[in-house]
Amino acid sequence: MTQKIIREFNGSSQLHCGSLKMHATGERYYKVNRILLKTLGLWPYQQSYFSRIHKTLFVSLLLTFILVQLLVFVTTQYNTNLLLKIFSFAFPALFVTIKIDCISTIELREIWNEQVKKMLEQMRDDWRLLKDKLEVDIIEKYAYNLQFSTIISIVIGLFCSFLLIILQFLPLILDVILPLNESRPFQAFAITEYFFNQEKYIYIILLHEILAYSIGIIALYGTFITIMIYIWHACALLKITSYRIENAIEKSALAIPVFERHFLFYQKIVHAVLIHRRAIKFAKLITSNFTLLFAILIIVGVSSLSINLLQITLINDSTEDACIVTTFIVIHLSYMFIVNYGGQKVTDHGMELYKAIYNGLWYAAPLHIQKLLLFMMKRGNINVTSIFGGLYEVSLEGFASLTNAAVSYFMVMYSTR
Template structure:
């Protein structure tokens, strides 16, 4: 562990750090970056939890004063989102040792590959992870801003299309501030905008880092597949493989087998770190989306409210789709290793090397997955299952409101 940490820190100063700079900044703001100074890490984490507690406190206060089911339905979706952010923050906090090992591997694994083509493959996947992080962070912040600023719609309509009386105020999300909301509307709006945007940093940091981990292990599988696919580069090397089983090419196969083992270990550690928190998140997404659909159907007559709920629904769908897409990508890359070996020149290599390939084949026929509670597998197929389940709950909840 000491050697791993020191190598990881030294490599952070290299060009490899460029691919993870967005994640480093986001996790540092959330007090979760493994290489932060302890005092700095605690300060940022406490500050983030203070902002999040501001959001949760006002939501709980509103929930407590609700007198009917309609009021409760309005309060639950944003309240469940705040709980999800809290789960994501504590996932990194309580698994900080595992996160440290995973992050160390991001930097160390680059040193395994001396072949320029293989390093280019790793760069490609690292660059993809970086772009995913940038796009996802932008989407969440823009979505939060769009959802929050819908509270200004009644005020804007009062200016553009004035009525005899002012329209009722609409807060960014159901909350109770124990003051005159009409009089202090803009103060409340600014508080909601700031606390919501900063609180979402915890969600963004968690999700973006997970995307980078998955892209990294997909890159490892791609490099391993490249090694197996190019067992021979020319006829001279083929002859060398048959007559001299201990030459460089033979050692390359041994290296690829060890790299595959390390990739599988990375996936297992990733799965063990996130499987339990994912269970809570899937439950929140399923129930939250159902309730949001109910609210949208009820508020169709109210343009401002309907717009806010449709934005929230779209954000939930994109959030779940991103996880499902990455889970499917991990499945596909892990299974492709078997195909790459099958279509290689495996029949021309020594028997000892063929036995090594059998070990990889045996493991690569089983897909590497990311699951929630070892039950729900993140994939595109499971994505449609969650949507169907949410629609079923929506139908049941709608029947109670008729």
């Protein structure tokens, strides 16, 4: 009896150590996201007085950058080209400002912290629940692929930012390499009004602009990667559910006596149902408490894309403006496509689960287990990424709808300019 207790204790200790190891492995894949959120002051486990000052400073820099662009209308005569050029810079800045500012408000900050903590804790619990090596390999594969894609996208973003900085300072560089009789004209990309001599304080203006761009990029990456981590984790859970269903009822098990076979089926199906319920719950948490925020971001994002599409048609001979606006358009389309692609992958994984149940040996299971499988088939066929009461669906079809809306608004503005 004593030896039996010791064996059980050793087994539970090994299981606990294995859970901690899986937990540590999972944390390793999400370090980039944690660093970005800490930089923004949005990490839920680091809500000190300093982090609030941090967020306030970032939001202030972005808001002042938008304000100095709008102040141009005070000192400059209004025209359509000027309006579009200012809005093509102001709307992207407004997009990332809304992301930080809304989350920084007291009510949404509490919701954000609570929900992010809840989702992070569920992710850790999900990693601990996995005891099968193949299941651990599945979730690690998804986490690794997302980590690799994140690093690649950040490298591409840094490279593009470096090229834009070089383009910004190109007149100064050319004055050193290929000097002329007079200095080349030099100004910031965005049209701004500071009510002081901009030529004299051009480096302060550029510092303000570069800081605003840097904060915007960090905010865009930080919140975007967080959403994609949650989406990919939901996909991994659905994939593990499909794996459990496919291995729950095997032909070799049909030779087992009926009572033992039914107990085995029941045990495996219950484990699959558990993971499936957690996957559905996790997918619903992604959008359940931020519907209003996402609605505002969609409106601002589509408007920004439409304005930049119109702006690119009005650029005549300015290579710098063409590069900037083209970059903005690519960022808009890439952001919308990747987020909607993630939603589509969740839906596709739900359909894969449906097919795994349908093609399995469900008819060999007892009646009460068949009812569980029928319930899972129905839930697997439901789109788990619908938001705004089903008015908008995060999918490739949703991406096509957003793009179509942006192009439609662009055509209307272009025809009435």
